[in-house]
Amino acid sequence: MNIVDYISLNFYFFEWLITGIGCALIFRKDGIKGIYSFIPGLQQYFLAVEAEREEDGRTYFILAVCRVLANLMRSMFKEGSPVEIMWLIVAFALWMACLLFGIRIFIALCDVFCQKRRWTWLWLFFPGITSMIWGISPKFMPVHKTVSETDFEKAAKISEASIEAVQNGLTVNLTDRTVMNLGKKAYLLKDIHLSIPVGHMVLLLGGSGAGKTTFLNAVTGYEKANAEIILRGRNFYNNYESMKYDLGFVPQQDLMRTSDTVRMTLYDTANLRLPANMPRNEKKERVSLVMEKLGLSSVAKSQVGKLSGGQRKRLSIALELISDPTLFILDEPDSGLDGVVARNLFQTLRGIADEGRIVIVITHTPDRVIDLFDDVIVLAKDAALTGRLAYYGPVGESYEFFGRNSMEDILRCINQKDEGGEGRADEFVEKYSDVMEQLSTEAENA
Amino acid sequence: MRESENDLKHIGRFRQLIIYLNKLFRLFVLQNDWKVLPMSAVIAGLVSLAVGRGLFRTMEGTFQGTFALTCVCIWNGFFNSIQSICRERAVIKREHRAGMHITSYVGAQLIYQALLCAAQCAITIFVLGVTGVAYPQETVFNSVLDQAGSQAGTGFTVELFITLFLVTYAADLMALMISAIVHSEMAAMTVMPFMLIIQLVFSGFIALPQSISDATDLMISKWGVQSLCVISDYNELPAVMIWNRMSSGGDRIDIGGGVTIKDVMNVIDEQGMKDTVIQKLSETNQRADFEATFENLFTAWIYIIVLGAVFAVITVVFLEFIDRDKR
Numbered sequence: 162m163n164i165v166d167y168i169s170l171n172f173y174f175f176e177w178l179i180t181g182i183g184c185a186l187i188f189r190k191d192g193i194k195g196i197y198s199f200i201p202g203l204q205q206y207f208l209a210v211e212a213e214r215e216e217d218g219r220t221y222f223i224l225a226v227c228r229v230l231a232n233l234m235r236s237m238f239k240e241g242s243p244v245e246i247m248w249l250i251v252a253f254a255l256w257m258a259c260l261l262f263g264i265r266i267f268i269a270l271c272d273v274f275c276q277k278r279r280w281t282w283l284w285l286f287f288p289g290i291t292s293m294i295w296g297i298s299p300k301f302m303p304v305h306k307t308v309s310e311t312d313f314e315k316a317a318k319i320s321e322a323s324i325e326a327v328q329n330g331l332t333v334n335l336t337d338r339t340v341m342n343l344g345k346k347a348y349l350l351k352d353i354h355l356s357i358p359v360g361h362m363v364l365l366l367g368g369s370g371a372g373k374t375t376f377l378n379a380v381t382g383y384e385k386a387n388a389e390i391i392l393r394g395r396n397f398y399n400n401y402e403s404m405k406y407d408l409g410f411v412p413q414q415d416l417m418r419t420s421d422t423v424r425m426t427l428y429d430t431a432n433l434r435l436p437a438n439m440p441r442n443e444k445k446e447r448v449s450l451v452m453e454k455l456g457l458s459s460v461a462k463s464q465v466g467k468l469s470g471g472q473r474k475r476l477s478i479a480l481e482l483i484s485d486p487t488l489f490i491l492d493e494p495d496s497g498l499d500g501v502v503a504r505n506l507f508q509t510l511r512g513i514a515d516e517g518r519i520v521i522v523i524t525h526t527p528d529r530v531i532d533l534f535d536d537v538i539v540l541a542k543d544a545a546l547t548g549r550l551a552y553y554g555p556v557g558e559s560y561e562f563f564g565r566n567s568m569e570d571i572l573r574c575i576n577q578k579d580e581g582g583e584g585r586a587d588e589f590v591e592k593y594s595d596v597m598e599q600l601s602t603e604a605e606n607a
Numbered sequence: 608m609r610e611s612e613n614d615l616k617h618i619g620r621f622r623q624l625i626i627y628l629n630k631l632f633r634l635f636v637l638q639n640d641w642k643v644l645p646m647s648a649v650i651a652g653l654v655s656l657a658v659g660r661g662l663f664r665t666m667e668g669t670f671q672g673t674f675a676l677t678c679v680c681i682w683n684g685f686f687n688s689i690q691s692i693c694r695e696r697a698v699i700k701r702e703h704r705a706g707m708h709i710t711s712y713v714g715a716q717l718i719y720q721a722l723l724c725a726a727q728c729a730i731t732i733f734v735l736g737v738t739g740v741a742y743p744q745e746t747v748f749n750s751v752l753d754q755a756g757s758q759a760g761t762g763f764t765v766e767l768f769i770t771l772f773l774v775t776y777a778a779d780l781m782a783l784m785i786s787a788i789v790h791s792e793m794a795a796m797t798v799m800p801f802m803l804i805i806q807l808v809f810s811g812f813i814a815l816p817q818s819i820s821d822a823t824d825l826m827i828s829k830w831g832v833q834s835l836c837v838i839s840d841y842n843e844l845p846a847v848m849i850w851n852r853m854s855s856g857g858d859r860i861d862i863g864g865g866v867t868i869k870d871v872m873n874v875i876d877e878q879g880m881k882d883t884v885i886q887k888l889s890e891t892n893q894r895a896d897f898e899a900t901f902e903n904l905f906t907a908w909i910y911i912i913v914l915g916a917v918f919a920v921i922t923v924v925f926l927e928f929i930d931r932d933k934r
Contacts, residue, residue: 243816383704383930405706406617416701420638421630432626433706436615464637484705 176289177201183292184208190296191303202226205266211303212269221262228255260285273303330358331380331392331488331519338372338379338386338548348547349375350386354597355538355553357521359393359487362514362533364556365523366568367540368576372548373523376540377490380521381410393487406434409481411491415473419466423457423476424448426465427483434484447483455479455509471502475509482513489513489520500529507533527568531556537568541575541586551575551589562596563589620711627715635719647683647727651734654679659740663839666846666892673835674812676731677828680771681806683727684778685799688720692786692926693795700929709926713783717919720779728771732764742767747838751901766838766904773908774831777915778806781827784918787925790932827914834907836897843899846889850881 177199184204185195191211197203202225209218235248267284271277274295283291295301338350350372357363367373379386382401390397397404417426431444452458455475460468465476474494481489491510495503507522507530514520514535521538524530537559539552552562563571575589576582618626635641658675661668692699703709736742742763749761782795785802789795809815810828823829850872857868875881896903 244819247819405704410704412697412701414697416697418630418634418695418698420634422637425630425633429626429630430705432618433623433702434617437618437622438616 179289180204180292183289183294183296186296187211187292187301190301202229205263208270209266212266212273214266214269217262217265217269221259221266224255224259224262228252228259231255274301275304276301329393330356330361331390332356333380333388333390335376335379335386335388335390338375338384338388348545350379350548351543352594353388353540353548353550355550357519357536359517359519360514361535362511362520362522364527364531364534364537364568365521365540366527366537366572367548368542368572368580368582370546371540371542373540374492375548377410377492377521377523380488381408381490383410406484407487409484409486409489411474411477411481411489411494413492413494413496415477417465417473417476417480419464421465422462423452423465423468424461426476427451427479430480431483451479451482454512455482470497471506474498474506478506478509478513487518489518491520491522493523493525495524495526495530504530531568539563539571539575539589541590542577543587543590549586549590550593551586552593562592617706620708620714623708623711624714624718627712628718631715631719635723640723643683643687643723644726644730646686647679648730648734650679650682651731652738655735655738655740659735659738662735662740663743664741664844665848666841666844666889667848669836669839669841669844670812670832673832673839674810674828676771676835677774677810677831678807679731680728680774680831681778681803681828683731684724684775684780685782685803687723687727687775687779687782688716689782689786689795689799690792691716691720691783692922693789694792696790696929696932699926700932703926703929709923709929713919713923713926716783716922717780720783721776724775724779725772728768728775731771732768736764743838743840745840745899747899747901747904750899763838767835769908770831770834770838773834773911773915774827777827777911777918780915780918780922784922784925787922824910825914827911830907830910830914833896834904834911836894837899837904837907840899841897842889842893844889845882845885846892847885849888850885 181199181204184198184207188195188198188207188211193207193211197207202222205225206218206222209215209221212218231248231252235245235252238245238248264281264285267281268278270284271280280291333353333355335350335353337348337352339346339348341347353376365373365376375384378384379388380390380397382390382398382405385398388398392404392407395404397408421429427448428445431448435444435447449458452461455478457472457475457479460472465473468476478491478494489510494506494510498506503526510520510522511533522534527534527537534556536554537552537556538550539559540548541551543549552559554562559568559571560566563574565571565574573581574583575586576584577586578584654672654675655662658668658672662672662676663669699707699712702712744763746761746763746766748766752761781802782799785798786795789798806826806828807813809823809826810832811820811823811826812828812832815823853868854872857872860868862868862871875884
């Protein structure tokens, strides 16, 4: 080994050691194990996690592993041989990609630590010194919403109550919905128990990140939770394959092939979702009936892409309605629609509920159509940032429960303070839990 | 409202496949997907103008021409399906959750794309014929049938059609696979040229170092060029390029005593030895894998079919995970 190789080897070793120690100190600020900081690839992954860019970190890690493999392959061939050069090119391309992702991670890290983005350059060229400064200095602290033990203590208690299944409706007994994050269990939803009778139109209210979509995904079985979902007396999870046809989910976007015609879009859906032994004429009749009900008959031959926003939304609803589901869920059906068209749409949904279905709707402008709803489910983020049930019941009683006059006020009341709310979510989660326990005791005594 | 309908049977994979096939053909008209057909005619015409004169006539012209035809097929195949799945990914996810089988959807795509590719190949062959490309009389199948003592025979266009179809279809399936893996049209269109370049570089047309030439076995383009050269009876074609070059510039090369290369060539020509010299030159260009045998043709076709099948399976596997797409 010549002197140059010796010096560079030592340099790389000390660079690795200092960066490792620096990053370990940074990780400690977020409760991440310091040992990860000494493993190349994982170091950047956990920095990305701290920078709230977990996906970038994952990509970086995969690229870094590929780069190591490419270099290994390279070393297996004679230096200067065409194959070695080919692997060198691959390794270089991967290094470039790693560099770009590294820059993204460092920029995000600067943002999370409330530092100027010019620190990115120092991270790139002097990672050892920079990580040591960031790790040692108390001025460099991450400012993001982390859940501490105290937050968990502050969070509203768990009711541990479960609702008895209603014979002809939807019963949700959701214990929790969790995901694994950095080897730790993170709760997205907890302790949600409710029962919705058929014929009810229910508003699902909650601030951003309160778990509305997670809740709906749990109910629909798209992302199963630790829960028991009973629809018309049958366990939805256990009978998913047969019961999925009894569910209509209208997504926020109009997910349809824009070049197809309205009638054929509906007819193909009818063929897919209606029973196989249903005669063709009956299916056609069903298509005509649904088109008539949703005011689409006049545009039956039009291409989907040429419909107005309201018509498209109606068609999206029609696609789900074609199989005559008991449970009908809509994620912001009124987004992008003006007030008149939106109200008209909700009136149609009211009609659908009145036919004996359960309609659950997420909307960000509930007050303009609140008179059409029977009940409201209020989800709120507790102190531990878990989605909890703050209220479920009739719309009128919800005003009394929260002491507010509008749904928007209720939302403001339960939203976190950093979201412009009053941060009273835990108070109402507990209050609702107490009400439920009281009702339960009364029912038992009776 | 249904009481006991939950357990009712819904249509199976085959009937779903028919529904999606109908839908794809309907969209072919409504969505202007038919544009790929005239486009393939224009491309075939341009290629014919560029390399048509030497195609199936000389070794050099055939090698260039078959490479160009393979490129056309790969281009057509890629363009047919590169956006097919990714542009409606969210729709597929919605339909999958509502009971659609991925195998039915991909099956419908496979049939639809096969017909599209077949139409494009028929158009390409027609355009090549119209623009004056002379097709050989001998075919690999005929020689096999002759050996078997059969009187039946096939035309060259049949072999050409099958070969062009297999190359186009395999490229189509490769693009379909990419379309199933990526999540946006933009990503698909970014990957496509990269894949195209790999196909061209590793087609065997460009001389590669021995150590990496094995990678060409995984390329549709390599087997496309091979099968086209096999059916063209490449090894029996004359290699005229050296003769022509020397004819045009030979008078400037003095080989001593005022005698030029051109003079030598004139003597060869006068003595009726020109064909023999060309024949000898051709022998140096012959390649065992281009010999017009059924084994060579069959090997190339099988490779293309296997590659296509692998792409189709990967497409299904990736789409089966579509429910995990983030909202």
